[in-house]
Amino acid sequence: NDALWANGDPVTAHDIVYAWRRAVDPNTASPYSWYISLATVKNADDIIAGNKPLEDLGVTAVDDFTLEVQLDQSLPYFPEMTTYATLFPVHQATIEKHGIKWTRPENIVSNGAYVLTEHVPNEYHMRKRSTMYWNDEATVIETVIGRVINDENQALTRYFAGEVDHTGIPAGQYPNLVKKYPDEATSVPILCTYYYAFNHTESANPGLHDVRVRKALSYAIDRKLLVNQVLKGGQYPAYNFVHRATAGFEMPVIDYSSIPQNQLDAKAEDLMTEAGYGPGNPLTLKLIYNTSESHKQIATVISQLWKQKLAVQTELVNYEWKTYLQIRQTQAFDLARAAWCGDYNEASTFLDLMTTASTSNAGRFSNPEVDRLMAESKTLEDPQDNYTAVELILADEMALIPIYHYTSVFMLNSQIKGWPYDNVQKNWYSKDLYRIKN
Incomplete structure (x- = not known):
């Protein structure tokens, strides 16, 4: 009950209800609406097909901090499915105000450890630490920049030039790199x-x-x-x-x-x-x-x-x-x-x-x-x-x-710690990482 959006609004169960309904709304035409159906959320199929109203979706905010989900059938791994982005909450007021432009840096309101401050498509994005994040005191890294480098070999060159801390390893190069940089080259399932x-x-x-x-x-x-x-x-x-x-x-x-x-x-x-x-x-x-x-x-x-x-x-x-x-x-x-x-x-x-x-x-x-x-x-x-x-x-x-x-075959700067090497879903979060001095 202490989670906040980046603008200071509380994150509530109503935000999740809105997000799930939006995902199955035929007007949204989400390419991942089927994920709600796959999760067997009640009435998802009929709503996606346009045969039932959004309000019939099996998700209800009992109060601000209690979410009730009804499934069409038992699904043992349903909790695991909720970690996927389709089921994340979204900020309703922002979407209603900005429409399809709601994800632009000047408009987006998110609830994670970082806020998007810059984004140039096909070039880079920048995220800065959010002081509104519920566990901000545990975050160490202040700014994260993600660069789009389509050429894997060029990306590796920029890694060795110190321009990036993490990048993939081009096909065929791992054996030589792991011998030369055993603390940086990694291969994990x-x-x-x-x-x-x-x-x-x-x-x-x-x-x-x-x-x-x-x-x-x-x-x-x-x-x-x-x-x-x-x-x-x-x-x-x-x-x-x-x-x-x-x-x-x-x-x-x-x-x-x-x-x-x-x-x-x-x-x-x-x-x-x-x-x-x-x-x-x-x-x-x-x-x-x-x-x-x-x-x-x-x-x-x-x-x-x-x-x-x-x-x-x-x-x-x-x-x-x-x-x-x-x-x-x-x-x-x-x-x-x-x-x-x-x-x-x-x-x-x-x-x-x-x-x-x-x-x-x-x-x-x-x-x-x-x-x-x-x-x-x-x-x-x-x-x-x-x-x-x-x-x-x-x-x-x-x-x-x-x-x-x-x-997952990649190079990671040996100064960066906290990487979840054992996470086979490759779910890693900047908030969990930190940098040490040489």
Whole structure:
């Protein structure tokens, strides 16, 4: 009851009610409205569809400091889901006054340890310590600047020039850097899976509608080559979708994961031949990815493997992030580089993505049994059997191509302390960090 917004207003349960209703409001058209539905908040689906009023959403402010939430069904990991930004409170008066400009530095009213003071899109943002934060006395760092540096190698150069304290490590450079800077170079698991999404709609190359083709493309990818010779950052070869470090998740046994690569290559060639493709009738594909040197490296290696082993001709096309998302959402591709990072630490954050209703299901994969198993899992005390069944269906249909399970590979100035290395969700907060003198 001592939490305040940056302008001094108290943070109340009413702010959360407003935020959740705004997230499901069809007029807001939030790309993450489905998250409220995923959390099984009562009536969320009907409100998103425009069939019920906002007031029917299952969230109520009993008083200023008591929030009551009604769910459509039991969801054991619901509390974990509330750590995601979609369920954060927002300052109603600010949004009503400024509309879509409410997040600009001169307008925004937030309730965290810092306030946004400057923001130049695609360049940088600056945050300064908020004296209104409820635990401000524990905050040490006064100002935080986040810089947008699209070139990973340039970012690393600026790190060594002392211009930044934290940056990612480009693919392939971790082994040398950790030897030279053991107190600064780090690789730790993070709940993200790197994969290629197949376009399952009519706009894709018809060949991709044949599961034999999809399996052949997946089998021909030498994942161990990618993680050991290209990425070199401790990543794990992936044959299933859910990241191996996900809490309480038992990794499924995927049949092709234990087959030697040379045998997989032979199986892939046989499958392509059965499907009618080969040197005399090559499959042609368009693979899109968002601009990044590491994405380019991976796409180049994979396209070469496909060409050498399966005679597949692959057009590689990169786009800046915003354009890439638009093209991916309209299915103007055959395959798309993608990644999913868990919104919370439970397997459903990955597997729900592959349900028919998920707006983040970029390839529009649809399987009634996957939908049924995931819906049923919400009410089970132990949903592991359902999760395993879903993973096996995804592998059997090769709904997507899992490539690797992420690690967070980065450089951190040895003067910076308080970093949560064991947080697999990569939830780190500037308020918890501090700098020591050399």
